[in-house]
Amino acid sequence: MLIGAVEAGGTKFVCGIGNESGEILERVSFPTEHPVKTLAQVKEYFKNKQVEAIGIGSFGPINIDRSSAHYGYVTTTPKPGWANYPFLPELAKVLDVPFGWDTDVNAAALGEATWGAARGLSSCLYYTIGTGVGVGVYSEGKLVHGLVHPEGGHILTRRHLEDTYSGKCPYHGDCLEGMAAGPAIEDRWKIKASELPTDHKAWEFEAFYIGQAVASAILLLSPQKIILGGGVMHQMHLFPLIREQVKNNLKGYVSAAEVTDNIESYIVPPGLGDNAGLSGSIALGLQAYQNA
Amino acid sequence: MLIGAVEAGGTKFVCGIGNESGEILERVSFPTEHPVKTLAQVKEYFKNKQVEAIGIGSFGPINIDRSSAHYGYVTTTPKPGWANYPFLPELAKVLDVPFGWDTDVNAAALGEATWGAARGLSSCLYYTIGTGVGVGVYSEGKLVHGLVHPEGGHILTRRHLEDTYSGKCPYHGDCLEGMAAGPAIEDRWKIKASELPTDHKAWEFEAFYIGQAVASAILLLSPQKIILGGGVMHQMHLFPLIREQVKNNLKGYVSAAEVTDNIESYIVPPGLGDNAGLSGSIALGLQAYQNA
Numbered sequence: 001m002l003i004g005a006v007e008a009g010g011t012k013f014v015c016g017i018g019n020e021s022g023e024i025l026e027r028v029s030f031p032t033e034h035p036v037k038t039l040a041q042v043k044e045y046f047k048n049k050q051v052e053a054i055g056i057g058s059f060g061p062i063n064i065d066r067s068s069a070h071y072g073y074v075t076t077t078p079k080p081g082w083a084n085y086p087f088l089p090e091l092a093k094v095l096d097v098p099f100g101w102d103t104d105v106n107a108a109a110l111g112e113a114t115w116g117a118a119r120g121l122s123s124c125l126y127y128t129i130g131t132g133v134g135v136g137v138y139s140e141g142k143l144v145h146g147l148v149h150p151e152g153g154h155i156l157t158r159r160h161l162e163d164t165y166s167g168k169c170p171y172h173g174d175c176l177e178g179m180a181a182g183p184a185i186e187d188r189w190k191i192k193a194s195e196l197p198t199d200h201k202a203w204e205f206e207a208f209y210i211g212q213a214v215a216s217a218i219l220l221l222s223p224q225k226i227i228l229g230g231g232v233m234h235q236m237h238l239f240p241l242i243r244e245q246v247k248n249n250l251k252g253y254v255s256a257a258e259v260t261d262n263i264e265s266y267i268v269p270p271g272l273g274d275n276a277g278l279s280g281s282i283a284l285g286l287q288a289y290q291n292a
Numbered sequence: 293m294l295i296g297a298v299e300a301g302g303t304k305f306v307c308g309i310g311n312e313s314g315e316i317l318e319r320v321s322f323p324t325e326h327p328v329k330t331l332a333q334v335k336e337y338f339k340n341k342q343v344e345a346i347g348i349g350s351f352g353p354i355n356i357d358r359s360s361a362h363y364g365y366v367t368t369t370p371k372p373g374w375a376n377y378p379f380l381p382e383l384a385k386v387l388d389v390p391f392g393w394d395t396d397v398n399a400a401a402l403g404e405a406t407w408g409a410a411r412g413l414s415s416c417l418y419y420t421i422g423t424g425v426g427v428g429v430y431s432e433g434k435l436v437h438g439l440v441h442p443e444g445g446h447i448l449t450r451r452h453l454e455d456t457y458s459g460k461c462p463y464h465g466d467c468l469e470g471m472a473a474g475p476a477i478e479d480r481w482k483i484k485a486s487e488l489p490t491d492h493k494a495w496e497f498e499a500f501y502i503g504q505a506v507a508s509a510i511l512l513l514s515p516q517k518i519i520l521g522g523g524v525m526h527q528m529h530l531f532p533l534i535r536e537q538v539k540n541n542l543k544g545y546v547s548a549a550e551v552t553d554n555i556e557s558y559i560v561p562p563g564l565g566d567n568a569g570l571s572g573s574i575a576l577g578l579q580a581y582q583n584a
């Protein structure tokens with residue numbers, strides 16, 4: 001069975017085809033431009049592909065409330081042309097298949113729970129730490145939506161005592177994203193994150209903020225796996241630093257061996273690597289097929 | 293149909309009988325002492341009660357992992373006699389009915405979602421702010437368990453700039469519970485919370501900490517209702533202060549009318565009042581009956 005997938009990022013779109021085992025059979029990628037142009041490329045790609053369903057993991061915020069007249073819309077993004085744009089309805093006009101529709105990070109969380117690092121578990125959190133910070137939440141075997149959808153990249157964290165940086169989030173200044181996303185690192189140190197040496201102070205700060213956010217999420221939700229992805233997390237030396245911060249913050253309060261003894265296999269990189277988003281979109285498509 | 297309920301608190305136990313509409317038909321209460329003595333009273337109470345199931349909402353931490361050999365145990369509590377005590381197995385020896393078993397706050401969240409302030413919704417958070425701080429999590433129509441169970445009362449919050457109090461949590465010092473639970477208020481101001489005038493600085497601090505925790509929870513989980521219960525929240529003047537803090541923290545980022553326009557009906561006291569815990573235990577019992 002062929003399932004279509006759209007990983008709709010703010011910078012680029014990836015369209016692909018996969019199967020029910022999560023294998024990615026083919027993919028194309030193009031930059032995110034005005035929605036009319038970009039969605040024309042998506043429609044063109046899937047025109048003769050014979051997919052049984054299409055899953056879309058989209059940048060946000062998006063409307064995922066099935067009872068809403070604006071279900072499938074991108075909502076308040078500053079991205080030119082995309083605010084209040086009927087992303088899903090436009091595709092559904094010409095592609096007559098069931099659609100899965102969720103945030104990019106929820107898609108990645110589902111992908112990891114289906115075929116990746118959280119396979120077989122009923123809960124996980126998927127963080128992407130890159131140009132922004134996002135969190136996908138999978139709990140008790142379901143993706144979490146609620147009122148809107150999780151936006152855990154913007155929680156407030158305590159400031160590192162040596163950190164005088166004001167923060168880069170246009171809404172909150174020094175929230176998690178404002179302090180720990182790639183642009184904040186670059187703005188604070190005036191050098192790209194990817195060019196900072198591994199012993200730079202920047203990584204201590206980074207682990208401090210991410211470790212706090214992860215510790216709070218463990219306390220609030222008790223997930224069975226924490227997956228940290230995104231461009232910044234390509235810096236693999238961050239993982240041990242973050243795990244140490246999490247332990248420092250929890251101080252033994254959560255008495256589960258996963259946290260106290262085996263944190264190396266509890267806070268992990270994506271099992272699907274950089275395919276988490278596209279594979280997750282396949283998983284969303286598969287769910288839509290099964291529900292249809 | 294008669295459903296038994298046990299609201300097992302660290303200070304007192306409440307046992308009761310309710311029906312499938314959530315009506316509480318009778319109840320008794322006794323202090324929490326050594327488990328052998330206290331559970332004997334529970335067994336005695338239910339001996340000839342003809343209930344179809346019993347729901348227990350317990351103080352924690354507890355083991356709620358059905359696949360564990362210690363399912364139904366209280367785990368690491370400092371309460372004399374209760375650490376690693378087989379609470380549920382002891383009752384199940386003599387009471388031959390299906391049992392529902394969860395944390396006191398999860399029970400209250402389920403009660404509120406079934407018959408209270410979150411009735412008809414698929415998600416809510418139930419905070420109890422009293423001698424400790426606990427959070428029950430109901431999401432996508434299910435209580436959240438995960439690795440252990442939610443312990444969101446211990447998340448780290450930023451310190452109020454004028455607050456020099458070191459915090460009362462034996463694990464984390466100045467976590468949410470360490471700064472905002474009843475004993476922290478009393479220890480900080482050397483006067484019982486219930487005796488502080490409504491214009492006392494204490495309430496500004498209190499709203500500051502709770503408002504931060506609630507804002508972070510909204511971002512991470514996007515719940516459809518936030519319910520604040522427990523002894524400290526009997527101070528109704530706290531509600532507008534907390535709502536204001538939540539708005540200040542979110543800064544319009546979560547664009548849902550529930551938060552931006554109608555926060556008065558979004559952050560609310562328990563619809564079931566002080567019966568949330570006992571009613572929630574009835575709801576747990578009802579679930580156990582339906583699953584059996």
